[in-house]
Amino acid sequence: MTDSGAIDDDSVDAGADAEIVECLKLDAPRSFFLFAGAGSGKTRSLTEALKKVLPEVRRHLRLHRQQIAVITYTNAACDEVRHRTEFDPLVKVSTIHSFVWSQIDGYTADIKAWLEQELNNNIAELEEKERKGRGGKASLKRQRDIRAKSERLADLPSIKKFTYNPDGDNFGRDSLNHAEVISIGANFLTTKPLMQRILVNAFPIILVDESQDTHRPFMEALFDVQCKQKDKFSLGLIGDTMQRIYGHGLASLGQNVPPDWSTPAKAMNHRSPKRVIELINRIREPVDGRQQQARSDAQEGTVRLFIAVSGESSTEQTEQKLKARMAEVTGDDEWSNPEGDLKVLALEHHMTARRLGFSELFESLAVADRLRTGLLDGTLPGLRLFSERVQPVIASRQSGDEFAVAVILRKWSDLLGKKTLFAAGDDQTRTLLEASAAVDRLVELFGNGAEPSFLDVLHVVAETNLFPIPEALQPFSDRSEAALFYEVSAALADVEDDDREELSETTRAWGAFLLTPYSQIAAYRDYVNGLAAYDTHQGVKGREFDRVFVIVDDAEARGFLFPYEKLFGAKDKSATDLKNEQENKETGIDRARRLLYVTCSRAMQSLALIIYSEDPRKVREYVLRESWFEEHEVELL
Numbered sequence: 001m002t003d004s005g006a007i008d009d010d011s012v013d014a015g016a017d018a019e020i021v022e023c024l025k026l027d028a029p030r031s032f033f034l035f036a037g038a039g040s041g042k043t044r045s046l047t048e049a050l051k052k053v054l055p056e057v058r059r060h061l062r063l064h065r066q067q068i069a070v071i072t073y074t075n076a077a078c079d080e081v082r083h084r085t086e087f088d089p090l091v092k093v094s095t096i097h098s099f100v101w102s103q104i105d106g107y108t109a110d111i112k113a114w115l116e117q118e119l120n121n122n123i124a125e126l127e128e129k130e131r132k133g134r135g136g137k138a139s140l141k142r143q144r145d146i147r148a149k150s151e152r153l154a155d156l157p158s159i160k161k162f163t164y165n166p167d168g169d170n171f172g173r174d175s176l177n178h179a180e181v182i183s184i185g186a187n188f189l190t191t192k193p194l195m196q197r198i199l200v201n202a203f204p205i206i207l208v209d210e211s212q213d214t215h216r217p218f219m220e221a222l223f224d225v226q227c228k229q230k231d232k233f234s235l236g237l238i239g240d241t242m243q244r245i246y247g248h249g250l251a252s253l254g255q256n257v258p259p260d261w262s263t264p265a266k267a268m269n270h271r272s273p274k275r276v277i278e279l280i281n282r283i284r285e286p287v288d289g290r291q292q293q294a295r296s297d298a299q300e301g302t303v304r305l306f307i308a309v310s311g312e313s314s315t316e317q318t319e320q321k322l323k324a325r326m327a328e329v330t331g332d333d334e335w336s337n338p339e340g341d342l343k344v345l346a347l348e349h350h351m352t353a354r355r356l357g358f359s360e361l362f363e364s365l366a367v368a369d370r371l372r373t374g375l376l377d378g379t380l381p382g383l384r385l386f387s388e389r390v391q392p393v394i395a396s397r398q399s400g401d402e403f404a405v406a407v408i409l410r411k412w413s414d415l416l417g418k419k420t421l422f423a424a425g426d427d428q429t430r431t432l433l434e435a436s437a438a439v440d441r442l443v444e445l446f447g448n449g450a451e452p453s454f455l456d457v458l459h460v461v462a463e464t465n466l467f468p469i470p471e472a473l474q475p476f477s478d479r480s481e482a483a484l485f486y487e488v489s490a491a492l493a494d495v496e497d498d499d500r501e502e503l504s505e506t507t508r509a510w511g512a513f514l515l516t517p518y519s520q521i522a523a524y525r526d527y528v529n530g531l532a533a534y535d536t537h538q539g540v541k542g543r544e545f546d547r548v549f550v551i552v553d554d555a556e557a558r559g560f561l562f563p564y565e566k567l568f569g570a571k572d573k574s575a576t577d578l579k580n581e582q583e584n585k586e587t588g589i590d591r592a593r594r595l596l597y598v599t600c601s602r603a604m605q606s607l608a609l610i611i612y613s614e615d616p617r618k619v620r621e622y623v624l625r626e627s628w629f630e631e632h633e634v635e636l637l
């Protein structure tokens with residue numbers, strides 16, 4: 001080892017990779033548990049092991065029509081593993097939800113039986129609570145739930161096949177929700193020996209990446225399968241308990257690893273510079289004492305903690321100044337370059353929306369539960385009309401790129417659809433001119449510095465038939481602004497039963513959205529397409545960036561799940577925290593510490609944190625006492 005804590009031999013963990021390859025022998029399979037810190041190359045170990053093993057097992061897998069299953073946390077992680085394993089068809093890479101659905105899809109009668117029992121149990125529980133409980137809001141909610149579940153129960157016999165979309169919302173009569181799919185998969189695997197055999201015959205090796213956050217019931221089912229089928233099956237769990245940031249993970253993972261499992265270990269961090277590794281080691285130390293070493297060629301790196309008074313300073317201005325300050329202390333201009341390669345992380349989406357300038361758009365739609373997932377992943381048709389059709393066509397016309405205008409219109413506009421062009425026969429020129437004039441009308445909306453609302457834009461699209469209007473927006477396409485207010489408030493006033501209430505919530509959300517400035521669409525589009533410099537603390541799990549700027553502001557985050565102020569010593573622990581600590585139960589402070597570990601460990605070169613605190617001095621004292629930072633690395637604003 002060198003003086004600075006770096007290890008001379010960067011291949012010190014090669015033994016772990018060899019151990020994993022050994023486990024994946026089909027004639028003598030062994031399960032393994034690879035749990036190692038951030039940036040230790042876990043994903044890389046997984047893909048390298050696959051590359052080594054595939055040539056040896058290819059013939060066997062083909063002959064027995066088998067595959068190796070890799071379960072990852074996000075679709076992006078799936079793409080990464082597929083890419084790294086060169087899209088080998090013998091490796092089935094999927095997210096947990098799509099994997100489980102692929103196992104249970106088609107077992108309609110069994111799903112019906114499960115759901116019938118589940119609904120009956122739920123209804124009985126609710127009725128019992130209703131008998132014991134008092135009236136008021138909770139009772140009304142229980143009654144609504146009982147009605148909805150009873151209706152679903154009554155509908156069951158007529159369902160021919162269940163539907164499920166692993167990547168979206170599932171609200172249809174015959175659809176299953178995400179939690180149900182996981183529970184059904186876990187239940188079938190533990191209670192139906194045939195399902196276990198089918199699984200193991202299809203996938204003699206299952207590797208689960210980010211297993212610390214993989215859904216508890218399914219993890220327990222996999223342990224059960226492994227225990228019963230260990231001579232034919234290898235289960236590989238990869239992850240880091242310190243990076244468990246979602247409530248649905250199996251908290252006890254890693255505590256009772258069966259003695260016949262292999263437990264390869266990795267000690268090196270290949271991602272971060274020495275100073276960042278020192279910091280994340282300090283943050284981790286009280287949890288499990290695991291410490292990482294830097295590579296021999298690791299840079300020194302820079303970390304800074306800025307502390308501001310919460311609620312007092314304009315965050316945008318403060319953060320701009322701090323980026324400039326980081327450029328100064330690191331000598332790296334990318335920090336202050338507005339187009340620079342920098343990732344800014346805030347806890348909640350509304351915090352990033354505010355900083356990127358699409359707060360009104362975001363807040364108006366985020367209130368509706370049914371719209372939230374689509375809002376965050378950019379799949380709401382009502383928004384895509386603007387983000388994927390209107391916005392690009394206006395930008396192309398404004399920049400004089402007529403080729404791009406034509407491509408967008410051909411792809412999305414009914415005016416240039418095959419049917420319309422065919423019907424126009426020899427008169428196609430007129431149709432083309434009509435479409436072009438419609439685009440002109442859109443562009444005119446922005447003349448003389450005007451700032452149209454989404455409703456103004458929707459009106460032009462509807463009047464010109466430029467693009468089809470998504471269902472959610474159809475009720476508004478011929479409403480004036482005044483009528484829209486009336487429409488939305490009328491829908492609200494008419495709340496009576498469950499369905500109406502849900503409908504009115506979405507209607508109100510779309511109505512409020514349409515009244516917000518259209519100019520916010522560009523920033524929103526960049527954000528959901530991953531092109532913005534901002535992301536959330538949870539959203540960057542598994543990823544890495546040269547420069548990372550972490551924003552911590554409990555007041556702005558509005559939540560209670562990650563109380564950073566308590567973690568940083570600015571606020572005292574509550575009586576419940578102390579009681580939980582005594583009973584060895586998880587506290588919010590534990591959760592905040594793990595999330596902080598995840599965000600800080602993304603940095604490949606330099607890292608800045610800004611904490612907006614009610615008591616900056618206490619924060620400073622705490623981080624110095626805990627040796628997270630040195631004096632010169634902490635700046636009070």
Ligand SMILES: Nc1ncnc2c1ncn2[C@@H]1O[C@H](COP(=O)(O)OP(=O)(O)OP(=O)(O)O)[C@@H](O)[C@H]1O
Pocket residue numbers: 036037038039040041042043044045240243270271541542543544601
């Ligand atoms: N043996 C190695 N030699 C050189 N670079 C490596 C090695 N292993 C991993 N890396 C690099 O280190 C970085 C982190 O690797 P990887 O993303 O696989 O880590 P991880 O353990 O999955 O991280 P995390 O848990 O923090 O998401 C990547 O840039 C990867 O290419």
